[in-house]
Amino acid sequence: xxxxxxxxxxxxxxxxxxxxxxxxxxxxxxxxxxxxxxxxxxxxxxxxxxxxxxxxxxxxxxxxxxxxxxxxxxxxxxxxxxxxxxxxxxxxxxxxxxxxxxxxxxxxxxxxxxxxxxxxxxxxxxxxxxxxxxxxxxxxxxxxxxxxxxxxxxxxxxxxxxxxxxxxxxxxxxxxxxxxxxxxxxxxxxxxxxxxxxxxxxxxxxxxxxxxxxxxxxxxxxxxxxxxxxxxxxxxxxxxxxxxxx
Numbered sequence: 001x002x003x004x005x006x007x008x009x010x011x012x013x014x015x016x017x018x019x020x021x022x023x024x025x026x027x028x029x030x031x032x033x034x035x036x037x038x039x040x041x042x043x044x045x046x047x048x049x050x051x052x053x054x055x056x057x058x059x060x061x062x063x064x065x066x067x068x069x070x071x072x073x074x075x076x077x078x079x080x081x082x083x084x085x086x087x088x089x090x091x092x093x094x095x096x097x098x099x100x101x102x103x104x105x106x107x108x109x110x111x112x113x114x115x116x117x118x119x120x121x122x123x124x125x126x127x128x129x130x131x132x133x134x135x136x137x138x139x140x141x142x143x144x145x146x147x148x149x150x151x152x153x154x155x156x157x158x159x160x161x162x163x164x165x166x167x168x169x170x171x172x173x174x175x176x177x178x179x180x181x182x183x184x185x186x187x188x189x190x191x192x193x194x195x196x197x198x199x200x201x202x203x204x205x206x207x208x209x210x211x212x213x214x215x216x217x218x219x220x221x222x223x224x225x226x227x228x229x230x231x232x233x234x235x236x237x238x239x240x241x242x243x244x245x246x
Contacts, residue, residue: 007054013049014040016045017054017068025067054070060129115203115232123171123202131143138231138240163177176190178191193206208222
């Protein structure tokens with residue numbers, strides 16, 4: 001908590017947070033251009049904010065993007081304003097965070113594991129880059145990214161799924177909320193990708209938690225995605241293992 005208030009004590013760091021609040025996911029060059037700071041100064045302040053948990057870095061190819069993370073600040077403020085309750089939206093994020101952390105002590109509903117001949121960087125990029133996702137997802141015609149949210153669009157133009165990244169451990173772990181859009185009132189769940197690099201290959205594990213009743217087909221979908229991902233990375237060609245038409 002001390003690191004949060006230390007980070008906020010500097011006006012330049014508050015300016016950086018304001019810049020990310022207005023346009024999330026900016027690169028170091030973009031932030032340097034928007035603020036009266038040197039490149040070294042921006043990088044130094046970003047490091048303090050990242051240590052405090054207020055900024056998250058995500059590497060996309062040659063560029064590193066910076067995202068605002070307001071949850072640690074909300075937790076700190078909640079220590080004193082709990083009698084008045086935190087704003088509902090923020091409280092919802094905190095509840096979700098607690099739920100996600102609880103997965104470390106619970107057994108997932110579904111686990112899938114595969115081995116892919118590729119580098120750790122290539123696998124990470126394929127799991128986080130929207131354009132690459134569309135090349136191996138079994139049904140999505142394209143995928144778009146808006147901050148931490150990835151939207152999968154079906155061939156008919158309708159949203160079929162939104163995956164919201166909630167916690168990233170670069171190159172090794174991605175935790176996300178799974179929000180179905182293919183039918184009304186389908187409950188949310190969450191899943192985790194785990195990357196373990198080896199000698200010329202990576203072991204990829206998928207854990208899915210809180211799969212709702214009637215979600216038996218989730219396993220088939222993950223298997224098709226993993227097969228497309230493996231073929232795409234090993235052969236370099238877009239591959240979709242689509243379900244057979246009835």
